[in-house]
Amino acid sequence: MKVKAFENFCDRNKTAYIKNEPMSKHTSFKIGGEADYFVTVKSTDELLAVIKALKENGVPYFIIGKGSNLLISDKGIEGAVINLCSLDGIKTEGELITASAGASLAAVCAKALENSLTGMEFAYGIPGTVGGALYMNAGAYGGEMSQIVDSCEYIDSDGQVKRMLLCNMRLSYRKSIFCQGNMIITSVNLRLKKGNSDDIRLKMEDFLERRKSKQPLEFPSAGSTFKRPEGNFAGTLIEKNGLKGAAVGGAAVSKKHAGFIINTGGATCEDVKKLIEHIKKTVLAADGVALEPEVIFIGRK
Numbered sequence: 001m002k003v004k005a006f007e008n009f010c011d012r013n014k015t016a017y018i019k020n021e022p023m024s025k026h027t028s029f030k031i032g033g034e035a036d037y038f039v040t041v042k043s044t045d046e047l048l049a050v051i052k053a054l055k056e057n058g059v060p061y062f063i064i065g066k067g068s069n070l071l072i073s074d075k076g077i078e079g080a081v082i083n084l085c086s087l088d089g090i091k092t093e094g095e096l097i098t099a100s101a102g103a104s105l106a107a108v109c110a111k112a113l114e115n116s117l118t119g120m121e122f123a124y125g126i127p128g129t130v131g132g133a134l135y136m137n138a139g140a141y142g143g144e145m146s147q148i149v150d151s152c153e154y155i156d157s158d159g160q161v162k163r164m165l166l167c168n169m170r171l172s173y174r175k176s177i178f179c180q181g182n183m184i185i186t187s188v189n190l191r192l193k194k195g196n197s198d199d200i201r202l203k204m205e206d207f208l209e210r211r212k213s214k215q216p217l218e219f220p221s222a223g224s225t226f227k228r229p230e231g232n233f234a235g236t237l238i239e240k241n242g243l244k245g246a247a248v249g250g251a252a253v254s255k256k257h258a259g260f261i262i263n264t265g266g267a268t269c270e271d272v273k274k275l276i277e278h279i280k281k282t283v284l285a286a287d288g289v290a291l292e293p294e295v296i297f298i299g300r301k
């Protein structure tokens with residue numbers, strides 16, 4: 001790993017980077033050790049140049065949006081974490097919204113409302129970027145990204161900018177072709193429909209209210225810890241087994257919503273992992289259901 005050469009590249013090109021950056025500052029869980037480099041890009045061209053430089057110098061990298069679905073190792077991340085949140089432009093043309101990958105879902109929803117476009121109200125309150133949402137096929141309240149995505153622009157494993165249509169994205173429950181790695185989404189085209197702005201606003205506010213009343217938004221978390229098992233709900237199984245409030249160190253199963261593990265203060269990645277294992281074991285033994293984490297673990301082992 002030729003890190004000095006990579007630093008020289010950044011200095012020469014005025015690419016913003018921070019060395020040894022605690023990832024707890026960039027995840028909704030407020031957990032995670034240091035990334036060797038935390039790089040912020042402001043354009044697709046800069047992203048392309050950074051990827052090329054990282055590859056040439058043998059530095060591994062990881063793409064991050066808002067870090068709202070991540071559990072990062074206490075030992076941090078080797079190489080560079082590339083933050084896309086400054087790639088946040090949003091344009092509308094008729095019923096089409098084009099959002100750069102780092103635009104927050106909140107901002108894209110606001111744009112939809114401003115233009116009386118309906119279809120993405122479900123996403124209001126999901127605290128991620130549009131790129132992260134496509135990667136995860138994020139969804140809520142009966143809606144999901146697969147229902148509104150038209151196409152996207154991405155960088156392939158050879159560093160080429162390409163376009164992909166929805167039909168090739170293999171979107172299913174919290175999965176997409178992008179989960180196979182090696183592709184970076186740079187912008188997403190969303191196809192919405194003309195609607196009534198009062199109705200859109202009311203729907204968004206209703207979804208947000210439901211979140212506030214049911215979810216432990218007052219604590220750091222990464223949302224639902226587990227995927228929904230077929231024909232069941234993770235939260236229901238966890239609660240049924242008396243695990244509400246179960247804790248390891250600073251990590252605890254929320255008393256408000258058993259589907260969430262929360263950081264009650266000073267939780268480490270190891271605390272969360274131990275709690276996840278305890279829940280998985282208990283639910284498997286009692287109900288024969290193998291819970292699968294929705295939260296993505298990354299970083300040094």
Ligand SMILES: Cc1cc2nc3c(=O)[nH]c(=O)nc-3n(C[C@H](O)[C@H](O)[C@H](O)COP(=O)(O)OP(=O)(O)OC[C@H]3O[C@@H](n4cnc5c(N)ncnc54)[C@H](O)[C@@H]3O)c2cc1C
Pocket residue numbers: 028062063064065066067068069070084101102125126127128129130131132133134135136137138139140178183184185186215217221222223224296
């Ligand atoms: C309180 C709370 C509530 C939540 N509610 C929901 C919900 O209702 N529904 C739901 O589906 N999720 C929910 N989530 C989880 C999370 O917000 C979503 O999964 C979101 O889509 C993740 O986006 P992000 O930008 O934070 O991605 P990150 O967490 O930063 O990254 C997630 C993954 O996507 C990859 N990625 C991100 N951007 C790109 C890109 N541009 N190109 C390629 N790969 C990329 C990352 O490498 C990583 O593997 C919730 C989380 C919290 C904290």
